[in-house]
Amino acid sequence: MKSSRLPKKALLEIVNKSLIERLVERLMLRFSADQIVICTSTNPQDIVLEKVATKLGIRFFAGSELDVMGRFIAASKKNNVSTIARVTGDNPLTDPLQLQEMLNFHCKNNGEYTFTSCLPSGTKAEIIDISALKRIHSEVSDPNSSEYMTYMLNRPDKLRVLEYVIQDASLRRPELSLTVDTPKDISLMREIYKQFHPDEPMLGDIIKWLDENPSKKIIINPSPVQNVHIDGIDCTFQEDKF
Numbered sequence: 637m638k639s640s641r642l643p644k645k646a647l648l649e650i651v652n653k654s655l656i657e658r659l660v661e662r663l664m665l666r667f668s669a670d671q672i673v674i675c676t677s678t679n680p681q682d683i684v685l686e687k688v689a690t691k692l693g694i695r696f697f698a699g700s701e702l703d704v705m706g707r708f709i710a711a712s713k714k715n716n717v718s719t720i721a722r723v724t725g726d727n728p729l730t731d732p733l734q735l736q737e738m739l740n741f742h743c744k745n746n747g748e749y750t751f752t753s754c755l756p757s758g759t760k761a762e763i764i765d766i767s768a769l770k771r772i773h774s775e776v777s778d779p780n781s782s783e784y785m786t787y788m789l790n791r792p793d794k795l796r797v798l799e800y801v802i803q804d805a806s807l808r809r810p811e812l813s814l815t816v817d818t819p820k821d822i823s824l825m826r827e828i829y830k831q832f833h834p835d836e837p838m839l840g841d842i843i844k845w846l847d848e849n850p851s852k853k854i855i856i857n858p859s860p861v862q863n864v865h866i867d868g869i870d871c872t873f874q875e876d877k878f
Contacts, residue, residue: 641818646685646725648822651829655816656685658728658829660692662836666732669693674725675711677701702780705773705788712766719743720764726816727758728825731839734807735761738800747798749789754801754808757856758815759839762786768795809843813854824854 642648646656653661656674663672673695676682682698689696697714699707712720721739723730734755742750748768752760772788772795773779790797802808816822828837831845846853 642816642822644681645816645822646688648816650728650822650826651833654688655728655822655825656688656725657692659723659725659730660688660694662728662730663723663732663735665836666736670695673697673711673715675699675707676725677707700779704785705769705776706779708764708785709766709770709773712769718766720766721761722764723761727760727814728816729756729759729814729828729837729839729842730761731755731759731807734759734802734839737803738763741800742798745798746796748795749791750798750800751786751790752800752802754810756807756809756812756814756839756843758813762789764789771795804840806843807839811855811857812843812846813856814842821854824852827852 647654649655650658660672660674669692674685674689675697676685677700678698679701682701686696686698695715697707697711699710708720708722712718719739719742721735723735734752738750738752738761741747742763747763748765750763769785769789772791776788789795813821814825816825828842828845831837832841
């Protein structure tokens, strides 16, 4: 809700529904309402999301604004879960099928942190084992730095990190951006939903449509690898959006 580039983007309209509603309904293609939690902060700007959760019949949790790891740990305790799939709220085209496949892969291979890098930006997710999250959280001297949670978890030296490789080669398009950060992004999202309305747009169909309409594409270049030192933990990462 506090985005400086696109304020209150979770509530922006996409073909008669808010962005966050579009995301939740998309996840419901594979997951039941009681498996989905809007996990946000106690910042007064974010509490409006509780009304969205109530409307959609899903769960809601508000925790620390700065200690993101602690927020997820508290939410998992309240909802009695040991593994979570993290989806960011500005990605209404998160692919629920690939998310389900990632969860299966994570559980089958006893992962602690599972990610994928080959899907378009804005359609990915990450799978996190709560016991592993607690372990890393306990090593962080300043919990308020845990907004960098992804980078702290993608640590093969500390966790069983797995990368899920998408089986469908046509979906391996990491150069495409389908996230919502800017006015241009939300315009593209509205156009995509209008194109496929009233059906829920599937990722393969979206990619095909973009290839047929190249002027609509938003292309991203991989960010340079950065070496940083976050709260006592050395991390090497590329800035990326799910």
